[in-house]
Amino acid sequence: MFNNLRFYYGLKVFEFYRWSFVLVVSLMLAETAVGLSLPYLIGQQSQAFLQEVTNLNSSHLKYLYLWVGLFAAQAVLRFLSSYNVNLVGARLMADFSCRLYDHIQVLPIQYFQENKRGDVLSMLTNDLAVVSFFVSSVLTNLIPNVLVLIGASVLMYLIEPTIALLICFLVPLIYVILKVVSRGMQPISRQLMQRQADTLAQASENIGAISLIKAFNKEDDESTKFRNRTNEVLALRAKQFKLQALLSPLIQFLASLCIMAVVIMSVLKFNAGSLSIPDLITLLLYGIVFTRPLGSLAGLYGQLQQVIGASARLLHVYHLESEPRDNGGEAVHISQGDIVFNNVTFGFAQRGTILQDISFHLKPGQNMLIYGQNGGGKTTLLHLLMRFYEPAGGEILIDGYNVKQATTRSLRGAIGLVSQDVLLLNGSIFDNLTYGLVNPVADEVYKAASQAGLDSIIMRLPNGYETQVGEGGIRLSGGQRQRIALARALLLEPKILLLDEPTSMLDDQGRLSFKEEFHGLFARFTVIMISHDPTLSDVADVVYKLENGTLQRQQ
């Protein structure tokens, strides 16, 4: 819990919402004060009613008006505090989820390669929902219930200390029960969250790979896998519900036994003449007030076991170091596009060295072709330039700046990447072409589209530039997506263009036009091309072969 608090402090959320907290705590205090004053007033003023039960006089009516007024005030305060508390809880969690999402977005690319998409989604949905529900419950239940318990105990103590001390027996008993039940709950909660994440991960992966599943007739197998996972989640939930359902009545039962002892003691004391009727009634009413919060506090403790697991995962991600996007480096201004690799070495963890002593110098406006066997490390080389990974040795300089010292925002802003697997966002072709532009100018968009050979393609589509591409660009062909990616890169006017297999998806005519128009299109950029197409060497200023991790100049 301490970590959680530190976390929230780290986020400065409490500071941000301090006036909202002041409001809800004040409302809760007022509601509790009214709630606690009622048994006292009713008990103490009961004498007047007990004396003359057949006729209500003006002093009785005065009491009745006061009670009704207090009941009404309690109802209004409960409405106000419940509404405001839930609102603050919801705002807090909305804020938290946005900050978490922001943080996830700026995590290094390795994080996304090492973790399943479903796990990340599960964190943003399931884990956050558990924490969110708990935060609202804590705010709505914990503070008022603890206040009621303390207030009722103190007031009982003031009326009759020996009777109030009976309650002290409850504390160790409740503690033992909570400890025993929570020991059983923690592993179940952990497994449950993991299974839920696995189920979501499977669904997310399967939907992304639905054509593969269909092509291999694997629908039934995948359905069975999904059903089995869902059943596992269900079984764990059943166990969790059982323990949770046990906790609250068990605690309430113990509290009721204790209150029974209070009642018996009160009656005995009353019969012995050492307790007045008003004090007897007041004590009995406080007895009733006392047991109710214990049940809901026990329920809250049950929830806490789930929250510990969920918040640990959230905190773990939140504490992962992000990329030096806006700070932690120099905001470089790349105006030339001069690229130098000096003895760059790189390897993925547990995969050995992939790139060894890579050195070359590409002057502004020059273009370079790299070819080589599959898995040789060509794409990785481009990714090093974009600072997706850090070299293990050597240095990469752009316009004399070491990329290691540059903020990723300033660096990537000067580089246009047309990757091998083109990713488009769900939206129109126009939206995708202008992605990343602050103020897109329509004519420039059409010009870039035409340069990328998109004109005739877009004209044939029923809605032209407004054609929806679907998630990831699924409703377009690979070649169409590749051309959109190229036009998008051209529009950004970067200094450096990285083209990963730029012609792999193009038809014969497309490949021919790409080569014919190459110098006209790309002369203003420094270009690194990766390709298995040997004919691209016709347009390249320099050609390198990447073999066994080393780069050898061919032309």
Ligand SMILES: Nc1ncnc2c1ncn2[C@@H]1O[C@H](COP(=O)(O)OP(=O)(O)OP(=O)(O)O)[C@@H](O)[C@H]1O
């Ligand atoms: N995130 C990763 N973690 C571990 N290994 C990786 C990762 N990404 C790539 N690799 C490995 O690094 C090697 C180089 O991959 P890279 O994608 O750079 O090759 P490439 O030369 O572009 O291949 P291709 O011509 O097939 O596109 C491959 O053996 C690949 O399996």
